Amino acid sequence: MDIQTAKQIRIADFLYSLGYSPIKQQGINLWYRSPLREETEPSFKINTERNQWYDFAIGKGGNIIALAQELYCSDYVPYLLQKIEEQTPHIRPVSFSFGKQSFSEPSFQQLDIVLLASPALLAYRQERGINTTLAKRECKEARFTHNGKRYFSIAFPNISGGYEIRNRYFKGCIAPKEISHIRQLREPKKECYVFKGFMDYLSFLTLRLESCPQHPNFDRQDYIILNSVANVSKAIYPLGSYERIHCFFDNDRAGMEAMQQIRKEYDATRYIRDASQIYSGCKDLNEYLQKRMADRKGQIQSVKKRNETLSKKPKGFRL
Numbered sequence: 001m002d003i004q005t006a007k008q009i010r011i012a013d014f015l016y017s018l019g020y021s022p023i024k025q026q027g028i029n030l031w032y033r034s035p036l037r038e039e040t041e042p043s044f045k046i047n048t049e050r051n052q053w054y055d056f057a058i059g060k061g062g063n064i065i066a067l068a069q070e071l072y073c074s075d076y077v078p079y080l081l082q083k084i085e086e087q088t089p090h091i092r093p094v095s096f097s098f099g100k101q102s103f104s105e106p107s108f109q110q111l112d113i114v115l116l117a118s119p120a121l122l123a124y125r126q127e128r129g130i131n132t133t134l135a136k137r138e139c140k141e142a143r144f145t146h147n148g149k150r151y152f153s154i155a156f157p158n159i160s161g162g163y164e165i166r167n168r169y170f171k172g173c174i175a176p177k178e179i180s181h182i183r184q185l186r187e188p189k190k191e192c193y194v195f196k197g198f199m200d201y202l203s204f205l206t207l208r209l210e211s212c213p214q215h216p217n218f219d220r221q222d223y224i225i226l227n228s229v230a231n232v233s234k235a236i237y238p239l240g241s242y243e244r245i246h247c248f249f250d251n252d253r254a255g256m257e258a259m260q261q262i263r264k265e266y267d268a269t270r271y272i273r274d275a276s277q278i279y280s281g282c283k284d285l286n287e288y289l290q291k292r293m294a295d296r297k298g299q300i301q302s303v304k305k306r307n308e309t310l311s312k313k314p315k316g317f318r319l
Contacts, residue, residue, distance in 0.1 A: 001085040003065060011046050011053050011064050017087050019162065019173030036070050038234045071230040073257040111144045113155060121154050124168045128199060129289040131206040138202060156198040164198055164227050179234050180225040191221035192242040194235065196249050200285040201225050204248060207289060232258045236265050244271040250284045251276050
């Protein structure tokens, strides 16, 4: 994707693909709660005719490239174009309704959140290496109509009532887009494990259960799932209540910059650990889990093949 192609994408559609919907419309302007931080009143505006955005709280604005710079904490244009292109399959022309206005309509309709039970979704979970019991405990199943067609997907809740949704063919969000914060019961915890997405969180739980099946100690710490590196600023405040922070981010530029953002805020007062070294050589924790599964399967097949070969060898005669 080049710069001109990226600029043809409507910023409103791009933000919707990330889980952000406008709060109101004033003429040609759409108003949002800023995707760059947590706020209660909308201060982020999109001019739909010029396809330009402006955030009044920080005094910045521009085109979709400038927005990507803020969302992904980078000014490296090839990287920004790559992130926009990765999102392109999920971008669809959408419209939004505001009372009597008819600028658009909700994209997800007839939404039902039920227990995770679909055989297709459980098969997808198995492909990703996630333990079935853990997946059913942590996730739900979303069934909805989108552009007149019926879909279902794994749904992971966030703190504002929205859901990250994913199946084999689709990755998106049922707004509002937010972080997920899992707090343990009883006394407050001193440690928090931070993940980019819920698949990495489920991968961690699966790996911990494999290594310590009798005592996995899932409740020894709290968890924050960003649901996008663009949400790292939303995690800064809740992370302030912990003494030790363990970050399980992707081994890429965005993951490194998210880590640096947390270090910038708390490095002087908190213990902050970059846990991505555990899965160095892999893009993320889920890829590491899948690689372990493939290696284990290969070892089992190798042993089976060797045993079959030995069983076919002639026994010989005893003198």
